[in-house]
Amino acid sequence: MKKIVLFAMGMAMSMTTFAQDAVETTISADVVSSYIWRGQDLGSAAIQPTLGVAYKGLSLTAWGSYGLVNPADTKEFDLTLAYTLGNLNIGVTDYWFNQAIGGDPENRYFMYEAHGTNHVFEANIGYDFGVANLQWFTNFAGNGGADKDGKRVYSSYVEATVPFKLATADWTATAGAVPFATDFYNGWTNGFAVTNLALKATKDVKITDAFTVPVFAQVAANPCTQNAYFVVGLTLIP
Structure with a gap:
């Protein structure tokens, strides 16, 4: 899922180690041909808006995904509170999905019961090695996954990304894995499983002298489920 935590990661990589004195605002929207998140197919063409504020390394960001073609596709609304100190970043995300298995069939946002919510609360920590x-x-x-006996497990995901430049485009190579058994990713993983291998290229397309649109393409594969995906999209930034 291009998800809100990945936005916080990107912001962490782009920020310098010096604190910013002014409050920064981020407004953007991705339009994608399909919604692929951590090697999982969550729907067809979608618009994915972002609204965020940041001050001296602390950021609060809202992110969503809404299907443009199939009304049955996943609808999502995420909130992330993150902090960046030098190359280190930490964060907490509240994910909400309208199709959470084992959650609230009425898809109520303000339903937080332990065994009847569509919210998933996730913590992350990361480091940018350059x-x-x-x-x-x-x-x-929240509704964060269970084992085969229905017992809660702390579903986890680890990901490494390597940015590089090639042929006037910005590229990112990604490798992600689920370290422990859980039904949260891909329906079920019995243990350690590589779930996301991806290669993404982004290039700015000049529309006018004062306006450019970042366009990206990504090939991704999930060795665990033996699926492969090709995604194209663009980012709208006012």
Whole structure:
């Protein structure tokens, strides 16, 4: 899922180690041909808006995904509170999905019961090594996954990204894995499983002298489910 935590990661990588004195606002929207998140197919063409504020390394960001073609596709609304200190970043995300298995069939946003909510609460920690960025994510509350006996597990996901430039485009290579058994990713993983291998290229397309649109394409594969995906999209930034 292009998800809100990945936005916080990107912001962390782009920020310098010096604190910013002014409040920064982010407004953007991705339009994608399909919604692929951590190697999972969550729907067809979608618009994915972002609204965020940041001050001296602390950020609060809202992110969503809404299907443009199929009304049955996943609808999502996420809130992330993150903090960046130098190359280190930490964050907490509240995910809400309208199709959470085992959650609230009425899809109520303000339903927080332990065994009847569509919210997933996730913590993450990461470090940018320059040549690579490493992130660890763990669900700690909400509808965050279970084992075969129905017992709650702290579903986790670890991901490494490597940015590089090639042929006038910005590229990112990604490798992600689920370290422990859970039904949260791909329906079920029995243990350690590589779930996301991706290669993404982004290039600015000049529309006018004062306006450019970042356009991206990504090929992704999930070795665990033996699925492969090709996604194209663009980012609208006012």
